[in-house]
Amino acid sequence: MTQKPPANQESGSSAYQLWGGRFSEQPHEALQELNISLPYDARLYADDLDGSKAYAEALMRAGHLNAAECDKLVKNLELIRYDWVEHLIKFEASDEDVHTVNERLLVELTGDLGQRLHTGRSRNDQVVTDMKLWLRKAIRETLGRLRQLIEAIVRQAEAHLGILMPGYTHLQRAQPVQFSHWLLSHAFALREDCQRLTELRDRSNVLPLGSGALAGNPLGIDRAWLAERLGFAGVTGNSMHAVGDRDFVVDFIYCCSMVSLHLSRLAEDLIIYSTKEFDFIKIADTFSSGSSLMPQKRNPDSLELIRGISGLITSNLTGIMMTIKGTPSTYNKDLQFDKQYCFQAYDKLTQSLNIAVGVVETMKVQRHQMESALSSDMLATDWAYYLVRKGVPFRQAHHHIGCVVALAEQRGVDITEVPLGELQQICSAFGADIASVADYGHNVQQYDAIGGTSTASIVEQLRLLKNLIKELRQES
Structure with missing residues (x-):
């Protein structure tokens, strides 16, 4: 997926340009430097x-090349691929972009x-086609890394099923939940990310090639055949829209941003839970670092970097949106910056996902510390439900338990x-059986509606996620 930026530009004996016949002077040096992508x-x-390669074959089908000419072009394009792979390409000062080089x-x-x-092709429809071809691979690889993270979460949740911990709202203890339930909440956010990326992959899989610079192609190019040849589901319906369209880039960076936000929230939870104050989990040494001054420190730098990267990725989303906002219709050179935004978002998300997988796979779960953090005030909601089962309206039950x-x-x-007699002075529905509502484990199992924190519900959550993992593995 990656190719290092060229660092060995050389001045060739003759400058090769894709344009220039109407110009009497070469571009200013400052413009050349800015123009090169x-x-x-x-x-x-x-x-x-x-x-x-596909376009050469389309030209042959349209009668603009014979079979021998097409074959020669295709074979030499493959020779050029070999030189790219083996890093044998020598760049020249006049090489503006990858299209010029090839x-x-x-x-x-x-x-x-x-x-x-x-013939009949413009860099306008060429580059947007290249980006869509690249996008398919980027989505596939991103889905693969999301699958790995979801798998790691599922394994930890299964291995620690039944461990209780405080559930929090507003960072205040709220209700007892299972550790697995909390951990899977992050997997379900990632599940939605997978759905977004899959929808984008299908929605953006239309071919722009054959749109020319903006007016279309007048040379009998069979765009439907080209689409099938390159694995697209269809062709774009308006050539002016096609060459200026970067919505799919915005959508992809948005998807990357959402993943990064979800990773940031997971990282924040793990950072908090790994503090001495909580001590619910321990981050492995391989994903921690120390202090240059304080020998005892064990810092979750891996998670803090994930949290920080989310801001960088989201800034790319803002950047591409502001770029598009200011452009008139069809292609404008502003759109050249789409690649910087898109590639950085993809690369940084890849780093974050790789780190997140490692952290989750290697973290140690501290059962004793989690269950020791449970406190009786967290029984309050279950006590309110106890009164509801006795026929007390919930709003009244809520008030009584508040008292x-x-x-x-x-x-x-x-x-x-609090003695039973005093409880009964607050609400006569209290009985001796209130003592049975002091068992955290028993209370947790009552939350057995779909999506709840009971074991039966968590097992169903695991089933759904395992099905997703299977689907993603089949698509990879």
Whole structure:
């Protein structure tokens, strides 16, 4: 998926340009430097070659090349691919972008024949096609890494099923839940990310090639055949829209942003739970670091970096949206920056996902510390439900238990230590069986509705996620 930006640009004996006939002077040096996108779009070399091979075949089908000419172009495009793979490409100062490099090399190998490949094609429809070809691979690989993280979460949740911990809202103890339930909550956020990426993959899989610069192709190119040849589900319906469209790039960066936000929230939870104050989990040494001053420190830098990267990825989303906002219709050179935003979002998300998988796989779950953190005030909701089952309207039950909590706080005792007689003075529905609602494990099992924290519900959650994992593995 990646190609290092070229660092070995050389001045060739003759500058090869894809344009320039109407110009009497060369571009200013400052403009040349700004105009060159090769350090960013070099990674599209394989996609550019794939599109060019298919376009050569389309030209042959339309009668603009004979079979021998097409065969020669296709074979030499593969020779160029080999040079890219083996890092044998020598870049020249006049190489603006990956399209210039590939065409220059093709002309060097095939002479005038190589100059015929661009017949009816513009870099406008060429680059957007390359980006869509790249996007398919990027989505597939991102889904693969999401699958690995979901698998790691599922394994930890299964291995620690039955462990209880405080559930929090507003970072205040709320209700007892199972550790597995909390951990799977993050997996279900990632599940939605997978759905978003899958929808984007299907929705954006339409071919722009054959749109020309903006007006279309007048040379009998069979776009439907080209789409099938390159694995697209259909073709774009308006050439002016096609060459200026970067909505799929925005959508992809948005998907990356959402994944990064979900990873950031997971990281934040893990950072909090790994503090000495909580000590619910321990981050492995391989994903921790120390302090240059304080020898005792064990810092969750891996998770803090995940949290920080989310801001960087989201800034790319803002950047591409503001770029598109200011462009008139069809292609404008502003759109050249789409690759910087898109590739950085993808690369940084890849790093975050790889780290997240490692952290989750290797973290140690501290059962004793989690269950020791449970406190009787967290029984309050279950006590309210106890009164509901006795026929007390919930709003009244909520008020009565609030009074019990206030009384216990005044006396500095747990609500379970308030005598039954005083409970009955607050609400006559209290009976001796209230003592049975002091078992955290029993209370948790009552939350057996779909999506709840009971074991039966968690097992169903695991089943759903395992099905997703299976589907993603089959698509990879």
